[in-house]
Amino acid sequence: MRFLHSKFQNIKPYTPGEQLNNPEVIKLNTNENPYPTPANVIEAATKVAATLSRYSDPTAREVIEPLAAHFGVKPEEVFVGNGSDEVLSLLFQGFAEEGINFADLTYGFYEVYRQYYQCKGETIPLQKDFTLNLADFNQTKGTIILANPNAPTGLVTPKEELLDFIQKHPERLFIVDEAYGDFANESIIKEAVKYENVVVVGTFSKSRHMAGARLGFAVSNAQRINELNRLKFSTNPYNVNSMTIACGKASLANQAYVDECVQKVIATRTWISQQLTDLGFEVLPSHTNFIFVRHPKLAGQDFYQQLKEKNILIRWFDQERIRDFCRVSIGTDEEMHKFLNVTTALLERVN
Ligand SMILES: *Cc1c(COP(=O)(O)O)cnc(C)c1O
Secondary structure, rough: OOOOHHHHOOOOOOOOOOOOOOOOEEEEEOOOOOOOOOOOHHHHHHHHOOOOOOOOOOOOOHHHHHHHHHHOOHHHHHHOOOOHHHHHHHHHOOOOOOEEEOOOOOOHHHHHHHHOOOOOOOOOOOOOOOOOOOHHHHHOEEEEEEEEEOOOOOOOHHHHHHHHHHOOOOOOOEEEOOOOOOHHHOOOOOHHHHOOOOOEEEEEOOOOOOOOOOOOEEEEEEEHHHHHHHHHHOOOOOOOOOOHHHHHHHHOHHOOOOHHHHHHHHHHHHHHHHHHHOOOOOOOOOOOOOEEEEEEOOOOHHHHHHHOOEEEEEEEOOOOOOOOEEEEEEOOOOHHHHHHHHHHHHHHOOO
């Protein structure tokens, strides 16, 4: 007997980065914030835990209002989901009737969702230097989704260029995934609400110490947000749990700590990029909380494997064009010193 719907027989699921619960392991593989969750967020979760017998607020007002204020937009221009993965899932499900197109090297979930929802669409190769040429999408149809900054490259498309392209194509929907927006200076959130055809997606997982709480969001004009809510209220009205709503509110009330951690990550990123360059690595200019690197004498898979043997986890993608590269999340200074020491020792062996 086959019970699973035939359309899912060949689905190839997303492979999440390994989550080892071993305190000995230095985790530089899933781009979380390396600094601790602040006390006020933990307190908020603890307090709400006492009320878990009740459903969460399906309007998530308590977090949507301060989130809108943070971006200088209206609450009706904001939607929240169970991680940005859920928001992206709803967007692929509901906003890609004529197809959805994206770069060949980008967030791996886009390909999974496109298959899952059986959307049409094309995969557009990034240029040789891994930058995106927006004009290459001219030959495609339907929605365009891009991660900006992009993963796993860490590169950005300048916001002026992107906004110019969006304005020139009012008939096409643009989904801009700004999961790493806080580490760059190219966010179009403030502008997005002025257009009919842009949805910006963001997350509390990368810059806001809340990967495990699962809180993502979309900012767009009120009409698109309304439509997202129609999809949500048709599938999962209580999509964000009450502890996460409270944690999100607390995180926004503690912006200074978020900013401080983001600045520390950026400083560490600058430092480690230079150190690795000095060791002969090619380091793509990162606008995120990770770096994408390769060394002429060390295959990507070997680098990943050898670090893993030393209890340091980084990410290697078994994918055309980037097999020589590894993606390394920016950890604390202490973690990055250890990473650098082990890497230096590895290179001494191959040199
Ligand atoms: C991490 C990441 C996400 C998913 O974030 P969650 O909010 O944790 O689901 C989405 N898009 C990109 C580009 C990411 O790197």
